[in-house]
Amino acid sequence: MPVLSYASFFLVFASIYAIITLGLNLQWGFTGLFNVGVSGFVAIGAYTSALLTARHGWPVAGGLAAAALLSGLAGLFVGTLVLRLRRDYLAITTFGVAVTIQVVANNATRLTGGPFGVQFIPKPMEAWLGTGLRWNLAYLALVLVLLGVIYLALEKLVNSPWGRVLRAIREDEETALSVGKRVFLFRLQSFVMGSMLMGLGGALYAHFLGFIAPDDFLPILTFQMWAMLIVGGAGSNLGALMGAFLVWGFWTVSGGLLRGWIPQADQARAAALQVVLIGLLISGMLVARPRGLFKSKG
């Protein structure tokens, strides 16, 4: 049974990361919008749902919806501000969002609980299923269903006329403009939708663990999501999905091995080494196979 319990944990996290990576793929893979503040948008969703359900008695479904909505609003604000400007301004501003959310989460203690975060976040259907393996598996089923729905919806979306315009903009903005497409609006829609998926992912994370703290949303989270997308292949929903499972597997295994090799006293250094490893993975991938593992041509 411990194997099953471990597997359910692993799969829930991988599926949540897959949802976030699909959002990132919509922004970057299909529209060419570079978001360096993924952790910030995830944190907005996680905190929104956690606070509304734990402190104000909202139902979990309402919390999830509000999480997506608020992260989407943050995306709308950032997008409206910078999507008309130089492309890397988006990178800098989203990075600023992540830093600022981190500062607020750590310091606005009355709102966010400060460094200790939010505890006792309701787990959906807990009264009915208990807290053990049964609940984990039920939550896994819920996350998988959401992931499946999102995946299919995105596949439909990117193959629709709307998705074709997105790709046209990504490949050649001038041409898209010249045939009368409102490039800015398309970009904004894609950016907001991607942000909403990140917020939803954050909320799912919060309700699975039952507690969140600012340290759950450090820049390393952004980096992991990028590693997943790049390894899987930006511009392919299947790639984003597979990338999430593969990189999360790589991360879990390498973490386990390093913790085994490095003495207890040096665990902080082991964590540092793990980040270096995944950094090598992402840089090596960019240099050697920039299209990713699952990206088909076109």
Place this chain on the structure above:
Amino acid sequence: MFQVVADGLIIGSVISLGAIGLSLTMAIVRFSNFSHGELLAWGAYLALIVSSLMPSTATPIGPFSFGWGLMVSMFASAAGTALLALLLDTILFRRLRKQGSITLVIASFGAALMLRNVLLFWQGGVPQYYSQNLQIAMPVLPRSFHGGLRFTPDQLLVLVLTMALVTGLHLFLRYSVLGRSMRATALNPALARVTGIDPERVLRASWMMGGALAAVAGVFAGITVQLRPTMGVDLLLPLFAAVILGGIGSIWGAVLGGLLVGLAESASVTLAGAEYREAAAFAVLIVILMVRPNGLFGEKA
């Protein structure tokens, strides 16, 4: 009141020096380098390591908290950090240049995490200092006069050295052949190439200069605050805000931008408390993007 301004100028001079290097690479290599902050951190730590090799030179000179060994180490670290920047370009950025600027941004984000974590692995997370000597701040204005004004000798030295360095850099870019080629490449790379400027040489020079300035900024941050492996990433947002505020590619813009961001940070400490300091740079960034996205001295987007 005076103290807020003075503190802002001291934080600002560190930000200015870091921002000049970042602005140069953003204008000449043409991408937003998220690993620039790590060059500051590496510069600070390299100086610490070099100076610890020469313990006999650590006796404080005059009113300062550190010996001449640290100044020597700063030059060694500037050279080392310049090489580190060049190395990063050779093994990573150069190979990706053809794939466009956004791939470079992703790669620099990855490089930043690696550099930071190698530093953390090597030096540990505990804050370190160049010197254990405590400094007493000298009163310049009495406390009764608008809250007064106090400086430590170290802080004054940082201000003076920053101004000297910026002036020297200005003269270099204005009058030397290499400096002029750099400005030409920043303005119009195609035209610069036509007039016979070797773009690779300019690129190498920009990386090295950006690295060296980052190292000095890192040492100054280490002198006035402390050394932490995260000092680089903590300064990254202020650096970007300063570059955009000043206008990409403008040296004096980066200096002024850095000083203004420093002032905003120090004002936010008074207004909202020290813990919201990091958000001040974000506020500056948002305002400048709303009002004047090309920056104060920027040419055009």
